[in-house]
Amino acid sequence: MPRRWNCRGPRPASSSQPSREREREMEARSPHRSAETLTQPEVLAGPETLDPPDWSFxxxxxxxxxxxxxxxxxxxxxxxxxxxxxxxxxALFRAPVPDRPTPVEDVYRLVKDAVLAYPMGNIHPRFWSWYMGSGNFTGALGDFLAAIQGSNLGGGSHAAALVDQQVVGWLRDMIGFPETASGTLVSGGSVANLIGLTVARNVKAGLDLREEGVAALNQPLRVYASDQVHSCHRKAVETLGLGNRALRRIRTDSRYRIDVAALRAAIGEDRTAGMRPACVIGTAGTVNSGAVDDLSALAEIAVEEDLWFHVDGCIGALISIAPQNAWRVKGIERADSVALDPHKWLHAPFEVGCALVRDRTKHRETFAVSPEFLQGMPRGIASGQWLHEFGFQTSRGFGALKVWMALMEHGVAKFGRLIDQNIAQAALLANLVRSHPPLELIAEPEINIVCFRYVPEGLSEERLKEINVEIMLRLQETGVAALSDTTIRGKHCLRAAICNHRTRPEDLTLLISEVLHLGREVSQT
Known part of the structure; x- marks a missing residue:
């Protein structure tokens, strides 16, 4: 049986006690100390710590x-x-906060039996639901080691800060940004997009927005994106004080890409109406179908119309490193800012996103605040770069290490091949759908998202939705596969987002077989 330890037990002996602690020990032994001082609990019990008394255990x-x-x-x-x-x-997770200690081996038993045993499932090879990477073991070790080191990435002169900026530099290079560009690691795509749009708002406001605030704007700002844009952009413009109406959704073409002619017309209309067009968002991989906007065309419009060009590349920016498919995101290197997610196609354990900004000065001017306690020094810990000057957070975890370790282990070329592999698997799944009626392909996959449904003849759209939702839920509940659902141009469908380095062709064949089986079963009830 494992030995239990007492959280209030004696500390292990140390051969190098701090000098102040030695002084306290000498004072405690001194006959000149009063009885009142000697009876203080902290002196009698000794100082507490979260470290265990027995490191070998x-x-x-x-x-x-x-x-x-x-x-x-x-x-x-x-x-x-x-x-x-x-x-x-x-019920375990509705219990109140514990007041008394639990032996750590019992805590781990609870984690193993009640947490690890009931995951979301995204590391499984047949998880194709929400758009998530599937992790990697080296990255998990990186998270552990980062937590052990415990560095705060607000900045300073220490190794973690250098690793962080090296990873940002690697991501910058992957999408073709210049060496002078800046960036910051964040929790994920929502915050990365918010960073980019914040810089865009401040640069294009026509006044010192940090001092004056949005109430001082003499013209309402406009931001443009396709009608397939991710919902995080609505949250971003609302958070930035511009309001949802500031985000003008532009219709999409037959491939679900932003209609460039409609965009030009909308910009003209807004200028005539007294608005201030500020930013166009290009999407490199829409969440519904994986469509990639014509980024080169959007870059041209941004130059012609004096707009900030931001790319939401949380799904597809890293296609830039895929040898067979990099052409799909041509033009991303011309953006003013890009949001991307290493916890998707670099398969970093959650969470880590990245915001990249072409103009380092504009990026820093949007966020930098330097009170005395955060000012740099010529030497010492504070002599390094202050990373908090490029984002919202002053304190930040060492999320870069898991990305750094995995890239060092595998090399960027392998991740590029894995992206090509997922895109090829989506094409395979689409072909399987075409060859197995009554399955119907709803949208031709551009990258790695496949939208399809089970369509028996003679049923209404309402009934078809009921059937396909039930198929999706039964796939999840039986543990066979995880799909999500969406609606594209009025047609409800199942959605398989293949962002998984563990997926094999036989997994896709099994999916089709199970969907057909469940479809027949559900449609007959």
């Missing part, structure tokens, strides 16, 4: 955790993608 537990983690990932195919949680597990 923790080492053994840590080894066990790593062994279990290797087994968890290595045998992922043997488990269902997802499964419902029983009431006993659900």
């Amino acid at each position: 923790v080492a053994a537990l840590a080894h066990r955790i790593v062994d279990d983690a290797v087994d968890h990932v290595g045998r992922v195919r043997e488990r269902p993608v997802w499964r419902p949680m029983p009431e006993t597990v659900d």
Whole structure:
């Protein structure tokens, strides 16, 4: 049986106590101290710490955790993608905050039995639901080591800050941005897009917006995007004080790309109406169907109309490194800012996104605040770069290490091949759909998202939606596969987003077989 340790037990002996601590010990032994001082609880009990009294026990537990983690990932195919949680597990997470300690081995047992056993499922090879990467074990080790080091990425002169900026530089190079561009790692695409749009707003406002605020705008700003733009952009313009109406959605063409002629017309209309066109958002991979806007055409319009050109590349920016498909995002290198997500096609464990800005000076001017406690020094810890000057956060975790370690292990070329592999798998799935009626392909896949549905003859759209939703839910509940659903041009459909380095062709064949089986079963009820 594992040995339990007492969280209030004695500290292990140290051969190098700080001098102040030695002074306190000497004072405690001094006969000149008063009885009142000697009876203080903190003196009698000694200082508390979160460190264990027995590091060898923790080492053994840590080894066990790593062994279990290797087994968890290595045998992922043997488990269902997802499964419902029983009431006993659900109840565990409604319990009040604990007042008294629980032995750490018991805490880990709860994690293993009630947390690891009921995942969302995105590391599974048949998870194709929301657009997520599937992680990698080296990246998970990177997260662990980052937490052990405990560095705060607000800035300063230390190795974590250098790793962070090296990763930003690598991402910058991947999409073809100049070396003079800047960037910041963030939690994900929503914040990365908000960073880019904040710089765009401030640069194009025509006044010092940081001092005056949006109330001082003499013309309402306009931001343009396709009607397929991600919902995070609505949140962004609302957060920036511009309001949802500032985001003008432009109709899309037959391939679900922004209609360039309609965009030009909208810009002209807004200028005539006294608006101030400020920014156009190009989407490199829409969330519904994976459509990629004509980024080169948008870059031209941005130059002609004096607009900030932002690219939401959270899905597809990294296609830039895919040898067979990089042409699909040509023009992204001309953007003023780009949002991308290493936790998608670089398969970094959640969470890590990145905002890149071409003009470093404009980027810094949008966010930099330097109170005395955050000013640089010629030497010492504060002599490094202050990373907080390029985003909202002053404190930030060391998310770069997991990306750095995985790129060092595999090289960027392998990640490019994996992107090509997923795009090829989407084409394979689309062909399987075409060859298995009554399945219907709703949109030709441009990259790695396939939209399709089960369509028996003679049924209404309402009934077809009921059937396909039930197929989706049964796939999830049986643990066979995880799909999501969407509606494209009035047609509800199933959506498979293949952003998974573990997916194999036989997984796609199994999906088609199960959808056909469940479709027949559901449509007859």
